[in-house]
Amino acid sequence: MKVAIVGATGNVGSALLRALGRDERVREIVGIARRRPSAEAEKVTWVTADIAREDADLVAAFGGADVVVHLAWLIQPSRDPETLAAVNVDGSRRVFDAALQAGAGTLVFASSVGAYSPGPKDRAVDESWPTDGIPTSTYSVHKARCERMLDELEAGHPHVRIVRMRPGLIFQRDAASEIRRYFLGPLMPNLLARPSLLPVVPRTARLAFQAVHADDVAEAYRRVIAERDVRGAFNVAADPVLDADELARVLGARTVPVPASVLRGAADVTWRARLQPTDAGWVDLGLGVPLMDTTRARTELGWEPRHSAGDALLELLDGIADGAGGPTPPMDAEAGGRFRRHEFETGIGARTGV
Numbered sequence: 524m525k526v527a528i529v530g531a532t533g534n535v536g537s538a539l540l541r542a543l544g545r546d547e548r549v550r551e552i553v554g555i556a557r558r559r560p561s562a563e564a565e566k567v568t569w570v571t572a573d574i575a576r577e578d579a580d581l582v583a584a585f586g587g588a589d590v591v592v593h594l595a596w597l598i599q600p601s602r603d604p605e606t607l608a609a610v611n612v613d614g615s616r617r618v619f620d621a622a623l624q625a626g627a628g629t630l631v632f633a634s635s636v637g638a639y640s641p642g643p644k645d646r647a648v649d650e651s652w653p654t655d656g657i658p659t660s661t662y663s664v665h666k667a668r669c670e671r672m673l674d675e676l677e678a679g680h681p682h683v684r685i686v687r688m689r690p691g692l693i694f695q696r697d698a699a700s701e702i703r704r705y706f707l708g709p710l711m712p713n714l715l716a717r718p719s720l721l722p723v724v725p726r727t728a729r730l731a732f733q734a735v736h737a738d739d740v741a742e743a744y745r746r747v748i749a750e751r752d753v754r755g756a757f758n759v760a761a762d763p764v765l766d767a768d769e770l771a772r773v774l775g776a777r778t779v780p781v782p783a784s785v786l787r788g789a790a791d792v793t794w795r796a797r798l799q800p801t802d803a804g805w806v807d808l809g810l811g812v813p814l815m816d817t818t819r820a821r822t823e824l825g826w827e828p829r830h831s832a833g834d835a836l837l838e839l840l841d842g843i844a845d846g847a848g849g850p851t852p853p854m855d856a857e858a859g860g861r862f863r864r865h866e867f868e869t870g871i872g873a874r875t876g877v
Contacts (some may be wrong), residue, residue, distance in 0.1 A: 526748060527553040527588040527627070529574060529581075529596030529618050531567070532560055532851035535633060539592070539743035548749045555584050556595075558852040569778040574614030575606075590629040590748050591622040598705040599804050601794070601872040604661055611665040619672055622683075628812050629684040631747060632673060636691050636733065636755070638666035642813025644658050644731045649816045650689070650756040671796040676699035684754050686747050690740050691733030691760035691815065694835040697844030697849030698737065707843075708799040710864035716843035718774045722810045725781035726767040729810040733760035736830035736838070748826040753823055758815035761828040761835065763835035773833040783810055800872030 524718065526543060528554050530536050531554035541551045552567045559569045572579045574595055585591055595618070597610040622630045624650035637660065640653040646823025670687065694702075703711060712758030742861075743759045763769050767778045783806075790802040820826045830838075841847075858877045859866040869876040 524549050524591065524626060524749060525551040525553070525588045526590045526592065527555060527585045528592045528594060529555045529572075530593070530633075532556040532558070533594060533596075533853050534693055534695065534701060535735055535740055536594045537849055537851055537854060538695065538737040539594070539699060540743050542738070542741040542745040545746070546745055546749050553584060555581075560851040573816075574617055575609040577617075577695075577789045579617065581617060582624045583752055585621055585625035585627055585631060588627050590627070590631060591618070591627045592616045592631045592633075592744065592748065593622075593704060594633045596633065597848065598662070598871065599800055599872055600874045601800050602870065603604075606875060607661055608665065612668050615669045616672060619676060621645055621679060623676070626710065627683070629686070629748070630673075630676070630741050631686045631744065632669065632876070634670060634687040634689045635662075635666050636760070636815055637663045637690055637808055637811050638670050638689060638757070639812045639815075641811040644729050645813045647816035648657045650758055652813060657804070657808050660808040660811075661802075662804070663808050663812075683750070685753060687756040688744060688758055689745070689758050690743075691735050691832075693736055693737050694839035695737035696847050697854055699839055700848035700858060701854045702839065703843050704800075704859055704866060704877055705805070706799075706801050708801075709859060709866035710798060711733060713844050713846050716823050716840045718776075718837065718840060721774050722776050723775055723779045724767055724770045724774060724776050725786060726778040727781050727783050727786050729783065729811070730786075731764050731766035731814065731842070732809055733764055733847075734832040734835050735761045735828060736835040739826075739828040739830055739835075742829075743820055743824060746826055751824055757820045757824065758817045758825070759820055759862060760815050760830040761830060763832055764814060765818035765836065767831055767864070769797075769833065773836060788856055792874070797871045797873075804871075 540608045603675045640655040656663035750846040865877045
């Protein structure tokens with residue numbers, strides 16, 4: 524089996540390379556990324572391509588692939604929606620079209636809990652919940668638009684096996700630098716991520732989310748790619764749900780009541796002041812999306828996470844505190860430059876660069 528992975532150098536991509544490298548059924552992997560890593564990986568041939576460019580020869584890159592996995596996605600620059608759409612929406616369309624032209628029999632897309640429409644926090648929903656997104660979140664709107672593209676592909680090309688993976692928040696130690704840059708920004712001291720220095724967590728209505736370790740997500744992908752002849756969507760998340768009480772337990776902190784309006788207002792003010800790169804739409808996303816039922820992944824894929832949601836979060840926080848990173852350009856611990864110079868040069872979410 525030959526597998527082509529678009530966005531093979533990021534948080535999920537790096538973990539998926541490890542998982543597929545151990546699977547004897549996968550004989551060849553084409554790793555496609557905008558920036559080629561210096562490190563080699565087992566079974567991997569690297570191809571440099573930018574899916575935002577119309578001249579990217581993705582059909583050639585996918586040649587002979589049985590499976591195309593689309594993971595590439597921009598989180599930043601949050602202040603440049605045109606650039607985000609050029610990759611997340613237009614780039615995804617190029618990937619989907621090229622996979623069809625190349626004759627790939629399976630297309631696997633990295634969707635997200637963020638694709639879901641607003642839903643309950645007191646019960647879990649299955650994959651049939653609407654995926655129209657959270658309208659104030661650019662990330663969510665783009666994921667929902669990709670879901671609509673896949674609806675059209677499924678209707679017009681029933682012979683292609685299309686799978687949509689919808690994970691919760693994805694954590695691993697190697698992604699510490701990347702996640703810190705994308706969501707916290709250069710003004711965040713690494714040491715403040717130590718749980719001992721996080722004495723309080725907000726008790727905010729509907730602030731409850733799901734997380735999963737990158738290796739566990741990769742295992743779900745591996746099963747879809749190499750083991751199980753399945754189609755459709757899969758929710759992927761570990762237990763327990765991380766609400767205020769669980770976060771307080773995991774972090775050894777206490778809870779403090781914070782109205783949602785205050786949480787959103789703080790995010791908006793600090794983003795507009797360029798103190799951090801995460802706009803208020805991410806707060807709307809976290810408060811809006813439903814909790815996910817993962818029964819389908821557990822029964823049809825035989826998938827069980829090896830890490831709890833709390834352990835995955837603690838691993839990430841320890842990685843941020845230690846200044847950890849991974850072996851690829853987006854995950855490199857030094858990607859922000861000395862004294863985080865490159866992060867400041869981007870205008871903290873105004874343009875690409877790290």
